[in-house]
Amino acid sequence: MKRIEAIIRPSALRGVLDALKKVGYPGVTVMEVSGHGKQKGITESYRGQSVEGLLPKLMIVAVVDNDQVEEVVEVISKAAKTGEIGDGKIFVSPVDNAFRIRTGEKGDKALN
């Protein structure tokens, strides 16, 4: 089991969700996050006082079987890509276990 965390542009969400649905991975969690990469944040100004602001992004989290990782990453990358700086990043990390609360199923069974 792997956890896929994709940090994407808020405007890319709809496209990414549709693309994921087409290949059959509806189980996602989306979070509003903010941050900056190499492109840095935006300077905000309040009554003339500068504040370093962060850029709004969305983080899509999905936990999938090991053999699905490649496909999901590819689908997200394709849908979220504009080619400009700030398209985001995808992180993949191992997951020890998963439990479905309703049925008590464990491991891979809890995912699908």
Add this chain to the structure above:
Amino acid sequence: MKFLEFCFSRKGAIAALMMTLSFLAVSSLLAQTAAAPAAATTAAAPAAAPAAPAISAGDTAWVLASAALVLLMTPGLAFFYAGMVRKKNVMATIMQSFAMIALISVQWVIFGYSWAFGDGTPWMGGFKWLMLNNMPDVSPLAPTIPHYAYMIFQAMFAIITPALICGAYAERVKFTGFVVFSLLWASFIYDPVCHWVWSPNGYFSTLGALDFAGGTVVHMTAGYSALALALLLGTRKGYGKESMPPHNLTLVLLGASLLWFGWFGFNAGSACAANGLACNAFVTTNTATAMAAISWCLIEFFHRGKATTLGAASGAVAGLVAITPACGFVNVAGSLWIGLLVSGFCYLAIQVKIKLGYDDSLDAFGVHGVGGTFGAIATGLWAVKSVNGHDGFFAGNPAQLWIQVQTVLATMIFSFLGTVVLYFLVEKTIGLRVSAKEEELGLDLSQHGEEGYING
């Protein structure tokens, strides 16, 4: 000794305050049972004073409606300020304004109105109108409306003025200390200055000072007290190191809009009649405010490259502040000048504040102190006889400008020094600043045990 300790403890001070208030209330109630309930019946007896102008239904309706409009300014101010603080202090900031509605409403009818508008010396009203007893049927300041209408209209001014100061000490005052300080401030700074400038026998009133709706009385007193408190209380923890951007600008804009709306009652209502002068005040108020919002945005655009909503709101409030003393004395041309120039002064004051490093957190001084001072002086510059019988400097009457300057200086010095005294009085007894730990946690949790935004 235990009793003395109790007196100087936090609970003791509150107990003493409550006892004083209830004593005043009870004694005045006793006095009232002896006297006839005068004012309540006056509306039904129009033949009370044959020489005086009759009560006008239209004027009374307008002043009562204006009083309600001015009341709405204080919640408006609460949102304006609350949007600018950090999330953890949103409710405490709203509460500071809301508490003033409750506290000063009571203070005003018990003794505040008597101290501010009652007969007495040129420097202070007296005790004659405690609990609104012994008041004449009409005030000489508003001869065509019942005295109660004028009194409750003025109550709304007394409420919002101490609330304005909150912008200077936002995010770091103890609620108990704040309550005691504000009550003392309303009684010993607002009420006297109000008497000097507006009461018929007040010193600056007899001198001929022009303050149509409270540029000196409201905005300068609050503004210079705010400066004193910002300096005395010190900066917020982490000020200058952490960024502290407004947590909800939509609230700020909601508040600014409510202020603009309510200000028509504040300024046009100050004509105390539904007449041409009220219309003049209404139009100059709207014009100066709009102009100031434009000029603030322009300054930002040239200084920072972008016009902001916070700038538009700040400019609008600065314009409202500056036109307040002038609205019933200047014409539209004057109001345009006032609106155009005030933003520059306020914006400059805020940039200087950032350089100097003191923490007038929400710019109570930068907007109300500076804008109020400019407005009071500007009244002496742009007043024209055709509006309300007084000429200013540009109409060939430099003497008026000198009177304005004297009033400005007296208000400035008295508010600043008076606040210093009251600050030490409160800080040395119950304390005005929260502990570092409470400040870190946020005032919502540490002072009120609640949060503004809760999950679930």
